[in-house]
Amino acid sequence: MIEVHEMEKTMIEKDDLAEFQWESREEGFAALEHEVIYRELCSGCGLCVAVCPEDVIGFGEYPRLIGKCVNCGYCLMACPRSFLPKAEVEERLLGEAGGELGVVKGVYSVRTKEKGQDGGFVTALLKYMLKKKLVDGAVVSDLDPSKPWKPMPRIARTAVEIETAAGSRYSTSPNLMTLKVAKQKGLKVAVVGTPCHLDGAAKLKAYPVEGAELGDLVRYTVAVFCKSNFIYPMVGEHLAGKEGIDLAKVDKMDIKGKHLIVYEGGKEKKILLKDIHGYERLGCKVCDDFTGRFSDFSVGSVDSEAGYSTVITRTKEADRILKDMKKEGLIEVKAMGVDGLPVAHKLAEQKKSRARKEVAKIRRDALPLPLKYLGE
Ligand code: SF4
Ligand code: SF4
Ligand code: SF4
Structure with a gap:
């Protein structure tokens, strides 16, 4: 489980926003629109919905105001696309700064008997965590019954619900909005998502927003490798x-x-x-993380044979869980080592390079990026 290391947790007070030189910081949701949404930075993680104390943020493809905003500023403070000093967050959560693919404890090629995407590791892992009572539920992307192949976030609380939600959908699923439900019901959860979802979960832990204590509910995080995503x-x-x-x-x-x-x-x-x-989510263009460096487990298919999942563990506990699953005969495991990930390295570099160019373009167009964005 990722926990805050060494440095004490820092509560962000509203005045801290001054550090980021946002003239519109007193403008509540309008500030989130100006600083993130209208500047095409929103990844669609859904965290702003979860932290809003007034429940006035709705979500279509993007967050939108659906009631009276009290200008508390929490949505902008929590948003991982407002500021996210990545090296500092990595030090806080994982205790060290990682290399190109982040902090790595182990790299494996894993096969299971589950039906999920590729080797089915995510499904097997979540079922294992539930069975061992490591979590009460898993934040996942399921399918919206009202629209074909439209993702819908939910908290899966049974093995059947986890199996039903297995698989990739390739359009925006604001998974983190379900943390509000987890808080209401007092559930400890594993969060599964793309790297941008886990940016939000990491920011919650590293910089808890006063009044929205959600970070401690997130016990484990599982990132799915992601090159890009689409709108519905x-x-x-x-x-x-x-x-x-x-x-x-x-x-x-x-x-x-x-x-x-x-x-x-x-x-x-x-x-x-x-x-x-043309349907690519605009916020994906500035995304510089392929594997999800703030996760306990990162999972994808590249660099493994068909039918296997590639799994990176980033914490000792994640590594132990994987090994316990192997001992219990739930997974077949082949050790790979970080040098066994040439395609992941290449895709990670491509993503970083594109993000750098997009950020440069935003600068050229005189749209000032929030300070510290992309680690600056
Ligand atoms: S979090 Fe606060 S500032 Fe943001 S929309 Fe809700 S009430 Fe408004
Ligand atoms: S990136 Fe997440 S928190 Fe930020 S505006 Fe988009 S949905 Fe909200
Ligand atoms: S590329 Fe993937 S991880 Fe990055 S913002 Fe898009 S969906 Fe999120």
Whole structure:
């Protein structure tokens, strides 16, 4: 479990915002709009919804105000895209600054009998954590029953709910908004998400927002490797509309190389990523983290054989849990070592390089980035 190391927890007071030179800091939700949303930095993590004490932030593809804002400023303070000094957060949470792929305790290729994406490790891990009562539930992305292949965050509390939610969806799921429910019900949870979700979870732990004590509820974090993501119209307009895919028959989607592969009733349909580039979530362009460096476990498929998950453990406890699962016969494990991740290294470097260029563009367009953004 990631815990705060050495330095004491620092509560962020409203006045601290002055440090970040935001003229609009007194303007409540409007400040979040000006500093993050309108500047196309929002990753869609959902944390602002969870910390709002007035419950006035709704979420479509982006957060929006749905009631009277009292200008407390919590949403902007908590948002991982307002400021996130990554090296400092890494030191606080993992006790050291990591290399290119973050802090690494172990790297493994893992196979399970579960049905989830690739080797099914995430499903097996969450079921194990529930069974051992390490957590009361898991924050996951499930499917919205009202719209085909639209992700919907939920807290899965049974093995069946975890199995139902397994698999990748490739459009925005504001998973962290469910932390509000976890707080109301007093649940300790594992959070599964893309690296940007875990930026939010890490920021909650490293800089707890006064009045919104959510960080301690997050017991474990599991990051899914992520190169980029899409807004939901990619599914509704492009896959169903332009490609004529019957979404009701789709069992699985997967990104491999230059394609999004859609498995529709036993057939594979390959969609070129460049053809759906226009639906990319704007906040993904400045994202510089492929593996999720603030997680206990990072999981993906690159660098492992088909049917296996690549797993990076970043804490001693995560490594022990993986080894206990192996001892109990729940997973087959092959040790890889960090040198066994050439593709992950390459994709991580590509992502960083693109983020640097996008940030430079925002600077050229005279849209000042919040201080310390991307570790500056
Ligand atoms: S968190 Fe505070 S500033 Fe943000 S929308 Fe809610 S009430 Fe307004
Ligand atoms: S990045 Fe997360 S916290 Fe920030 S505005 Fe977007 S959804 Fe809200
Ligand atoms: S590319 Fe970054 S911002 Fe976009 S979904 Fe993946 S982790 Fe989140």
